[in-house]
Amino acid sequence: MSALTLSTSSAATLRADAVVIGVAKGPKGPVVAAGAEAVDKAFDGKLTAVLEALGATGGEGETTKLPAPSGLKAPVVLAVGLGEAPAKDEGFAHEALRRAAGSAARALAGSKKAAFALPVEDADAAGAVAEGALLGAYSYRPARNAAAAKKDGKADKGAPLAEIALLGGKPRDKAFKAAAERAATVAEEVNRARDLVNMPPNELDPKTFAAAAQTAGKEFGLKVEVLDEKALLKGGFGGIMGVGRGSDAPPRLVRIGYTHPKAEKTLALVGKGITYDSGGISLKPAGHNETMKCDMAGAAAVFAAVVSAARLGLKVNVTGWLALAENMPSGSATRPGDVLKMYGGKTVEVLNTDAEGRLVLGDALARASEENPDAIVDVATLTGAMVLALGNRTFGVMGNDDAFRTSVYEIAEEVGEQAWPMPLPGELRKAMDSPVADFANMGERMGSGLLAGIFLKEFVGEGIAWAHLDIAGPAYHESAPYGYTPKGGTGSAVRTLVRLAEHTAAGDLG
Ligand code: BES
Ligand code: MN
Ligand code: ZN
Numbered sequence: 001m002s003a004l005t006l007s008t009s010s011a012a013t014l015r016a017d018a019v020v021i022g023v024a025k026g027p028k029g030p031v032v033a034a035g036a037e038a039v040d041k042a043f044d045g046k047l048t049a050v051l052e053a054l055g056a057t058g059g060e061g062e063t064t065k066l067p068a069p070s071g072l073k074a075p076v077v078l079a080v081g082l083g084e085a086p087a088k089d090e091g092f093a094h095e096a097l098r099r100a101a102g103s104a105a106r107a108l109a110g111s112k113k114a115a116f117a118l119p120v121e122d123a124d125a126a127g128a129v130a131e132g133a134l135l136g137a138y139s140y141r142p143a144r145n146a147a148a149a150k151k152d153g154k155a156d157k158g159a160p161l162a163e164i165a166l167l168g169g170k171p172r173d174k175a176f177k178a179a180a181e182r183a184a185t186v187a188e189e190v191n192r193a194r195d196l197v198n199m200p201p202n203e204l205d206p207k208t209f210a211a212a213a214q215t216a217g218k219e220f221g222l223k224v225e226v227l228d229e230k231a232l233l234k235g236g237f238g239g240i241m242g243v244g245r246g247s248d249a250p251p252r253l254v255r256i257g258y259t260h261p262k263a264e265k266t267l268a269l270v271g272k273g274i275t276y277d278s279g280g281i282s283l284k285p286a287g288h289n290e291t292m293k294c295d296m297a298g299a300a301a302v303f304a305a306v307v308s309a310a311r312l313g314l315k316v317n318v319t320g321w322l323a324l325a326e327n328m329p330s331g332s333a334t335r336p337g338d339v340l341k342m343y344g345g346k347t348v349e350v351l352n353t354d355a356e357g358r359l360v361l362g363d364a365l366a367r368a369s370e371e372n373p374d375a376i377v378d379v380a381t382l383t384g385a386m387v388l389a390l391g392n393r394t395f396g397v398m399g400n401d402d403a404f405r406t407s408v409y410e411i412a413e414e415v416g417e418q419a420w421p422m423p424l425p426g427e428l429r430k431a432m433d434s435p436v437a438d439f440a441n442m443g444e445r446m447g448s449g450l451l452a453g454i455f456l457k458e459f460v461g462e463g464i465a466w467a468h469l470d471i472a473g474p475a476y477h478e479s480a481p482y483g484y485t486p487k488g489g490t491g492s493a494v495r496t497l498v499r500l501a502e503h504t505a506a507g508d509l510g
Helices: 037-042 047-053 094-107 123-136 143-152 174-198 206-220 229-235 238-244 292-312 357-370 384-390 402-415 426-432 448-457 494-506
Strands: 003-006 018-026 029-032 063-067 076-084 113-117 163-166 223-227 252-258 266-277 317-327 339-341 347-349 375-380 395-399 419-421 465-470
Touching: 003 123, 003 174, 018 094, 029 047, 037 047, 047 063, 063 094, 076 094, 094 113, 094 123, 123 163, 123 174, 174 292, 174 494, 206 223, 206 252, 206 266, 206 292, 206 317, 223 229, 229 238, 229 252, 238 317, 238 339, 238 357, 252 292, 252 357, 266 292, 266 357, 266 494, 292 317, 292 375, 292 494, 317 357, 357 375, 357 448, 375 494, 384 395, 384 448, 395 402, 395 448, 402 419, 402 465, 402 494, 426 448, 448 465
Parallel strands: 003 163, 018 076, 018 113, 113 163, 266 317, 266 375, 375 465, 395 419
Antiparallel strands: 018 029, 063 076, 223 252, 252 317, 339 347, 395 465
């Protein structure tokens, strides 16, 4: 990942390949934001006029490159749009800063060092700039890219911006330093989740995913337990086994636990980890399976969030459950019509093997509930219906406790993740009635994103607050990058989970 440094230098004197400044959209044209004073001075106070002449508007995501005048050490100035200027005595929204920093970092891919002179009023704003820049600078870098470039002697074109120097704050100020450090940790963990999602499914299967958890566990002092197919069979995990049995790569259930000696609360996080979803015997048609390596994004988010909690030393216990399987058709695969006995004893008639996420999650939710955590949050690329309802950028938040669901939704807003609360209407339950089992794994088409949530609710222990995040839309970004969101894996839900753990540690929740 790119390096983050804090600097007290002025934007004029810092040695860098580019200086990044902010431009807002004012009622009468672009308005240069605070932080760019030294740069404006080098332009003899004509920076706004130059930007306007170049057609810059200050619109969100807009980037304008200018050759730097003498008087600046850096050869290039990059002006990045912050969107509408805020009201007089208000600072820029953190998400506007995050996105602008991300757009700037992307525009500077291949550069060695950029100085970010964006408007940072306080430590949290500086944290947002750092986070946005580090997330925007991300690119998926299989080892072979760099190796191939080295062999050809060519410049490594896909290399991200290597160093981000944050200006405008006070590096010696504790809050500022802490905000920058938190941003670097969280960004690195979001990027860990992105890497896992971007890995081709022949390189990341349940076993290699579990091994990655073990490696991280050693590095960050986490307790990692892996149930392999023998242990899963013996333990009665009929959902995970039922989904995984069609694949040559057998399933795993990983428990990855972070504990703090003074923790008062325990949070359980459960992630859907289908390393590839072909649909199984209910095979997906071409056009629907090309991106299905992303179907483990929930488990990746949970994994990254637990590691974040450990690295940040949060005063809360966080237990991650990664329900890992590959959903494939074969002679040994579960058939539509089969009845599975789930962990805890409930039986499910599998009517559609492509509704596999709820089967692995049902087992994991029941197992997580046995430890009686204070709250459970599951994260899953669960339904196409949620994408139809909320689009590609917003995840749905459901749950069994309105107050907890609202808290999770508000936390998503707070960290700049787009989310929306969705209901779990009780009457949908009977659509899953089955003549041969406790219920079926699908029901009617209408409201089927909510129906999946109602299915999951059956496996949550009595009295445990639970929220379900359906990230099928935002987990994998197929169109052009924007702000700090790259193409491919996005790391959706990691920042929400980390902030939830922080609030839980602080005792802000129930
Ligand atoms: N992994 C898919 C859901 C999905 C769709 C994720 C699009 C990301 C993007 C899930 O396992 C699935 O196939 N769901 C089915 C359920 C149906 C068969 C009841 C769906 O949504 O169509
Ligand atoms: Mn599926
Ligand atoms: Zn799936």
